[in-house]
Amino acid sequence: MSGATLLKESGPREVFCGLTSIVWLHRRMPDAFFLVVGSRTCAHLIQSAAGVMIFAEPRFGTAILEERDLAGLADAHDELNRVVKNLLARRPEIKTLFLVGSCPSEVIKIDLSRVAENLNIELKGQVTVLNYSGSGIETTFTQGEDGALKALIPLMPKSNQKKLLLVGTLANAVEDRLISIFNRLGIDNVESFPPRQSTELPSIGPDTKVLLTQPYLTDTARELKNKGAEIIEAPFPLGVTGSTLWIQAAANSFGIEKILVDSILNPLISRAKQALLPHVEKLSGKKLFLLPESQLEIPLARFLSNECGMKIVEIGTPYLNRDLMKAEIDLLPPDCRIVEGQHVEKQLDRVRDSSPDLVVCGMGLANPLEAEGISTKWSIEMVFSPIHGIDQASDLAELFSRPLRRHDILNPKTLTSN
Amino acid sequence: MELTLWTYEGPPHIGAMRIATSMKKLHYVLHAPQGDTYADLLFTMIERRGSRPPVTYTTFQARDLGGDTAELVKGHIKEAVDRFNPEALLVGESCTAELIQDQPGSLAKGMGFDIPIVSLELPAYSKKENWGGSETFYQIVRNLLKDHSGESKETWQEEKRRPRVNLLGPTLLGFRCRDDILEIQKLLGQHGIDVNVVAPLGASPADIMRMPDADVNVCLYPEIAESTCIWLERNLNIPFTKTVPLGVGATQDFLRELHEVLGMEIPKSVNESNNSKLTWYSNSVDSNYLTGKRVFIFGDGTHALAAARIANEELGFKVVGLGTYSREMARKVRPAAKALGLEALITNDYLEVEEAIKETSPELVLGTQMERHSAKRLGIPCAVISTPMHVQDVPARYSPQMGWEGANVIFDDWVHPLMMGLEEHLIGMFKHDFEFVDGHQSHLGHLGGKGNQNVNQEVKTKISSDATTSNADPIWTHEGERELSKIPFFVRGKVRRNTENYARQAGCREINEETLYDAKAHYKA
Numbered sequence A: 001m002s003g004a005t006l007l008k009e010s011g012p013r014e015v016f017c018g019l020t021s022i023v024w025l026h027r028r029m030p031d032a033f034f035l036v037v038g039s040r041t042c043a044h045l046i047q048s049a050a051g052v053m054i055f056a057e058p059r060f061g062t063a064i065l066e067e068r069d070l071a072g073l074a075d076a077h078d079e080l081n082r083v084v085k086n087l088l089a090r091r092p093e094i095k096t097l098f099l100v101g102s103c104p105s106e107v108i109k110i111d112l113s114r115v116a117e118n119l120n121i122e123l124k125g126q127v128t129v130l131n132y133s134g135s136g137i138e139t140t141f142t143q144g145e146d147g148a149l150k151a152l153i154p155l156m157p158k159s160n161q162k163k164l165l166l167v168g169t170l171a172n173a174v175e176d177r178l179i180s181i182f183n184r185l186g187i188d189n190v191e192s193f194p195p196r197q198s199t200e201l202p203s204i205g206p207d208t209k210v211l212l213t214q215p216y217l218t219d220t221a222r223e224l225k226n227k228g229a230e231i232i233e234a235p236f237p238l239g240v241t242g243s244t245l246w247i248q249a250a251a252n253s254f255g256i257e258k259i260l261v262d263s264i265l266n267p268l269i270s271r272a273k274q275a276l277l278p279h280v281e282k283l284s285g286k287k288l289f290l291l292p293e294s295q296l297e298i299p300l301a302r303f304l305s306n307e308c309g310m311k312i313v314e315i316g317t318p319y320l321n322r323d324l325m326k327a328e329i330d331l332l333p334p335d336c337r338i339v340e341g342q343h344v345e346k347q348l349d350r351v352r353d354s355s356p357d358l359v360v361c362g363m364g365l366a367n368p369l370e371a372e373g374i375s376t377k378w379s380i381e382m383v384f385s386p387i388h389g390i391d392q393a394s395d396l397a398e399l400f401s402r403p404l405r406r407h408d409i410l411n412p413k414t415l416t417s418n
Numbered sequence B: 001m002e003l004t005l006w007t008y009e010g011p012p013h014i015g016a017m018r019i020a021t022s023m024k025k026l027h028y029v030l031h032a033p034q035g036d037t038y039a040d041l042l043f044t045m046i047e048r049r050g051s052r053p054p055v056t057y058t059t060f061q062a063r064d065l066g067g068d069t070a071e072l073v074k075g076h077i078k079e080a081v082d083r084f085n086p087e088a089l090l091v092g093e094s095c096t097a098e099l100i101q102d103q104p105g106s107l108a109k110g111m112g113f114d115i116p117i118v119s120l121e122l123p124a125y126s127k128k129e130n131w132g133g134s135e136t137f138y139q140i141v142r143n144l145l146k147d148h149s150g151e152s153k154e155t156w157q158e159e160k161r162r163p164r165v166n167l168l169g170p171t172l173l174g175f176r177c178r179d180d181i182l183e184i185q186k187l188l189g190q191h192g193i194d195v196n197v198v199a200p201l202g203a204s205p206a207d208i209m210r211m212p213d214a215d216v217n218v219c220l221y222p223e224i225a226e227s228t229c230i231w232l233e234r235n236l237n238i239p240f241t242k243t244v245p246l247g248v249g250a251t252q253d254f255l256r257e258l259h260e261v262l263g264m265e266i267p268k269s270v271n272e273s274n275n276s277k278l279t280w281y282s283n284s285v286d287s288n289y290l291t292g293k294r295v296f297i298f299g300d301g302t303h304a305l306a307a308a309r310i311a312n313e314e315l316g317f318k319v320v321g322l323g324t325y326s327r328e329m330a331r332k333v334r335p336a337a338k339a340l341g342l343e344a345l346i347t348n349d350y351l352e353v354e355e356a357i358k359e360t361s362p363e364l365v366l367g368t369q370m371e372r373h374s375a376k377r378l379g380i381p382c383a384v385i386s387t388p389m390h391v392q393d394v395p396a397r398y399s400p401q402m403g404w405e406g407a408n409v410i411f412d413d414w415v416h417p418l419m420m421g422l423e424e425h426l427i428g429m430f431k432h433d434f435e436f437v438d439g440h441q442s443h444l445g446h447l448g449g450k451g452n453q454n455v456n457q458e459v460k461t462k463i464s465s466d467a468t469t470s471n472a473d474p475i476w477t478h479e480g481e482r483e484l485s486k487i488p489f490f491v492r493g494k495v496r497r498n499t500e501n502y503a504r505q506a507g508c509r510e511i512n513e514e515t516l517y518d519a520k521a522h523y524k525a
């Protein structure tokens, strides 16, 4: 490992809970419905995180626990049954129903797996009912996707075919692009998980090689391994270097000749580097502080320092999976400070002390920092934007250079002082 | 268990946060898991606030549950008091903490701070945001003023000074509260009435302590302030006003009521209608087209009630639907609806509201952010009059809803989504010219016929997928469709449905031009 300092901090945190990932998962699998079993808070959270109601009739909802549900657990199961059946009657097109556990449902111990099991027997064939936890006492933000994918794994058919499986939700256009690059390398059998339809699950077996597209899939990776798949160790496909190493790792694992790989990737690399230049000019030498939220902080910091010349003040991460992050941490500049967990107030004190040029943070903190004159970037944008792959490197960099450009436009003072 | 896709109100602790964040020098320690910190973004994003809410979340995790969560709570309370040094501390729990029963309020009280500690009990599984806001405000006022009760006090006449009032109820995330307060202050100033304390918005605990100096409380937002006003009346003998000054008529009534409670003579100017432009604009010839426009109203109780009165009495609309999501206000909204010949729609379910909108085919919807979406889908113009709202409903410009200027703003906000008077006729006249596509609406192009076709489509598929009627479904002839397309888009959906119903009843297999007129006559009769 490089010389990164790994610190741990406890105290009040400010991160989304795992329910939030429903916001992109339901877009990915339009035939699935996510039913949170929780409180009015949970319902309010996903609606607020979804940018205040952009969908007329969303493919997610909340079964809100009420006083009488708390009183009798047996009734709560019956009630949930009733709600699910009403929902399915209303939305007969739903093929997979995720019952998503929340803090309240976990604290009062509603056994969602049992409810799911019973419903599966009852509704045989019509819809598959699964469950996972997105609770804030167990999961943060992107971990919800980890839970949802893990719940789908037992349904994956067996296969002995040699294949590459891309794991983690990507923007469709980016995914198509990456698959076409793998095809050009001669890796023809490429599938994705989660699939674009919840019912079209990829098969899996000993000849499945898994390439993680997102860094927050700890449990999913472990379960896939248990199913016999091989996890290809690589950094994540952010930026030119990360994406190149990521593609190369897969190519190696499939025994593709280096000469072919280079001949296909090199033109992409030089084009991408060209496109990066104006952003590098803007970003180079600027101080970056990443607050914990999406788990993408480490790969982002690696890209922004190594390829864009930013100075990393600190990398916050909600939790640190040393195995999955090893390849990333190795690439970080020496003496990088990674802080796992966080004490939101102390971290903000450090932000102010270090007066960074840009802070990557959650939605609740952004405007207060802007008001202090510090430019920010929403973490959640990273999970919504097509940022993966060599071709996207300049788009990714632009997400960070734009706030700085804007700052310059609005504060001409900084122009003259340069 | 209630199935919710979108909710009008957050949980009660969000109401408490609205009070805490509205006030100064107050801190709120909220026992809650990490995900509940999302609530900060309501303030920093919807209202674009430049500072974080004064809230410390304990953010406990599952692994803390086995151990001593009480110690964890105490640690956070101590840290918060040390760091923020508040004049008073609010302590409460969110839905999850309520289940583990740590009672953070009593823990805090046992820690020996010398500031007032207000312990909040907000039942998360039976109450909602506005209730939580109201209860929090009441608890703060009661806690800080409980020793004042029973004190007798001189009137303004006896003290030979100008009368003073408190303005109660405005909060952050309330609908246009910030501007309403300025408007009401200006209005009172014109009548020689001073404002003693505005609360909760902008008030510190020390300001709350000064509330007894007022002669009257002005209850601006009953959802938040009514229970506090009642308590202040009972315990400190401060009467309060019941009229909310939204609209010209209500502003006049409000001024009359306030003068009466204060024992002041009512100036004649109160009755003048030119205090606000609304009255003249509404009387102007251009507004002729507003006559009987069918409007559907849904929102919080206060704004929905006010909207119904303004629509009916001041703009000459016809109210075809009236409802609220706040059950606490149902007892006021029901009779108001009845007076308009309607049954009030009291519901939490935005789909039910959407159905009701579809059913009544209004020409304008006055609602919340939810109704804006429903209306957009149905191709009906809409103005937002109440929370929940979107960032675009927090305008940069001054735009109150209350008082004279508020009435002006309301006139503009409600009328702009519609076509203007002569414009409507011109478009009717020229609509067959090739420059015009069906349903074109000048500057309101996006609300045109297109959205409406979708509605028709939807209604159609709905009807035909309904097993009980599908075999008897009448078919539209070419002529029938052509005649239908001449009907203004906003009632076309309704006419289509009515005609189909009529045809089914009458046993017609085909709907032609004549069937359409038969149906029209049938429903008019």
Ligand code: SF4
Residues within 6 Å of the ligand: A051, A052, A053, A054, B372, B373, B390
């Ligand atoms: S559709 Fe318009 S009103 Fe609705 S959330 Fe998006 S921007 Fe806001």
Ligand code: SF4
Residues within 6 Å of the ligand: A017, A018, A019, A038, A039, A041, A042, A043, A045, A101, A102, A103, A104, A134, A135, A136, A137, B033, B034, B035, B036, B095, B096
């Ligand atoms: S943290 Fe827990 S209670 Fe809060 S929204 Fe997330 S799952 Fe619901």
